[in-house]
Amino acid sequence: MSSDYLIAPTPEDTQTFADSSVRLIDMIFPGDTNHHGTLFGGVALAHMDKVAFLTATRHGRAPFVTARSERIDFTAPGFSGEMVEVHGTLTRVGNSSLDVEVNVIAEELVSGERRNLTRGLFTMVARKGPDTRLPLPPMPAPAPEPDEDEPLRMVEMVFPTSTNHHGNLFGGDAMKMMGKAAFIAATRHCREIVVMASSDRIDFTSPIREGSMIELVSRIRMTGRSSMLVEVELWAEELLSGLRSHAATARYTMVAVDKDGRPKHFAPTRA
Template identity: 80%
Template sequence: MTLTAPLDRPSTDSSVQLIDMIFPGDTNHHGTLFGGVALAHMDKIAFLAATRHGRAPFVTACSQRIDFEAPGYTGDMVEVSGAITRVGTSSLDVEVTVTAEAPVSGERRRLTRGLFTMVARKGPETRLPLPPLEPASPADDADRPLRMVEIVFPTSTNHHGTLFGGDAMKLMSKAAFIAATRHAREIVVMASSSRVDFASPIKAGAMVELLPRVRMTGRSSLLVEVEMWSEELLTGARNHAATARYTMVAVDAEGKPKPFAKAAL
């Protein structure tokens, strides 16, 4: 099946959102999200939000006290979002919120929230003062498309210094799973990957933005299309890197296909 709908260019505002799954390797001996994993996600989002705003190399100067309010459990989705709250001459503050979401019920719990101060390092690519903070435009979360970000570290690259295709497909399939689960509120598994087209390479140090969309729904399956975009953090240059299509199927407790419970799908 060929989909001819045009690609939408992802937004370029400084707010960023990371959505991931809590797997057993991310939990402590109590089966809840390890605090260090949550803090690593928060620092990553603060860095991405700061760099996207200032287009300069940033480092973390400090974070205010971070209190954990609720646990995140194995199998939950974890959503980490960051937004700029203050901009100075060479530093800015990013408020980062971590929320856990039960995949099937949709129940959400705020795990923690923290404020990170990021400082732009001096150098030829750093332009000071930093751009001023622009007032945020009101948006309806219900109408906002799902966007997920990651950063490409050297451990995820091949011998050419670009994102390894297997890691790219891992990110896109995870985005498809999250989009399908949020749409259906059912236990879903991947039935097939019909096509993956790679359009341009992604270098180490670039930001990856994933845009999954549910394109078709059936009695027990969903077709999810995932676009992957790359963004050079210092220049803002963006490229469409890949597109993939996945068929996700709802299953019962025994792993057998089942109809969606919600007729509205």
């Protein structure tokens, strides 16, 4: 991905974001499981530490490191093919450190069954440096409960393995994330097995730099007898400044199918 774009960002494509809450949503694929078909504990812990880091950085807008995590007990397994939702919430803010409670929930996408896998408390410390402003901002007010009609929001982090030699996110990796977001949103909407039937044109309007946080916002725009039109917005957020830029929007046609792969009628459900 080069730095020259056919479509230039407009003022409406950039914003700052004050909410520090973070929700990472991912699928449990066979490569994430052991020989019993259950989620590796190490994969879950990596998700939790990533969410703790993003939650802390989104609040303090400073470079954070993990100082400590309390004992983490797993109370239930996550199985291959399920969705895992990892949510971080601030519980304490000090002058240069804070605590993040991270909860991990598994969801069977077709039935909608949800169960808690584990929780943990992570202490994050802001490293001293030119980008660190201390003391940290005070504890924020509790976030309101999400509305049932809110779009599905999920975050990811851009690491060096996902970037090109310019330090920008590969377009293919971005499209993979957007396709996954469309799949999860569609499956939660109809609670059936779904497949991607088509993808509309995708225009990338700005580069996504290494170290940025990605937020994918998915909405069901239209529902037919067996198909759904899912719109996915891709936003990039600079963690230290809070500046957000709209990077891309895509629309996908997702189709509910039966066990033989034929289109199946469905009645929409709430996620």
